[in-house]
Amino acid sequence: MIKVENVSKTYKGASRKAVDSINLSVGEGELVALVGHNGAGKSTLFDILAGLISADSGTVTRDVLTHELGWCPQRTVVDWSLTVRQNISMALELRSKRLRVERDTVASITELMGLERYIDREVELLSGGELQRTQIARAIAGDPQLLILDEPTTGLDPDAIKRVMEYLSRRTAAGATAIVSTHETSRFLGYCTRAIAMNEGRIIADADIDTFMNVVPASDDLWDAYKVHVDLSTGGGTA
């Protein structure tokens, strides 16, 4: 579904690469967690995967057309003067390439994200969590085949996190592909099929979820513990 070969990127004026020699292949049915500390390079990699910025070197091959990509960036991208309903409808129209959107489709996404109470409110009047739910609703509208979601659960309450992760689980079980970054590993990883950890622009671990979970005790700093495990067992190499 998506293949990344030897991708690197250095921002203008930066002293080190934001992403450094990344190789990655993610197929149908995978729900991948991308984890790592602030500044590890997750958002830069996501922006490259989504085609928003270009890499300095390397290639990204995507198996899906642009309208089949559901993308949720870390910074909020919504149409501020429109209502929740209009934001979701617009995403659906773009993705489905249909001129009219079935009302019950908007309703089902609204219900999925728990946005019923705010459906006709302008998004600029929403709380942070409601805004984030709207942004996710836009990303998942029309059930895209490839989902690239950068910290979608930040600012969400546990119920909303569960809804999002259950949706991603269902979609990937049906053959979609999802790559999702997070800092909230303990709530999140149980839904994933694979975990990738980044540090200083590089992938330091890439493992199926059972391997990843089995080597470390459950904790909020799961990936940190994994890194320690990898460092101890390999002297600091890639898992």
Ligand SMILES: Nc1ncnc2c1ncn2[C@@H]1O[C@H](COP(=O)(O)OP(=O)(O)OP(=O)(O)O)[C@@H](O)[C@H]1O
């Ligand atoms: N537009 C930019 N210009 C210059 N440097 C940037 C830019 N965006 C990111 N960086 C730098 O690139 C590195 C990787 O940043 P990136 O945002 O990809 O990390 P991240 O893993 O997503 O971090 P976080 O968890 O804080 O969101 C950091 O050192 C950051 O300061």
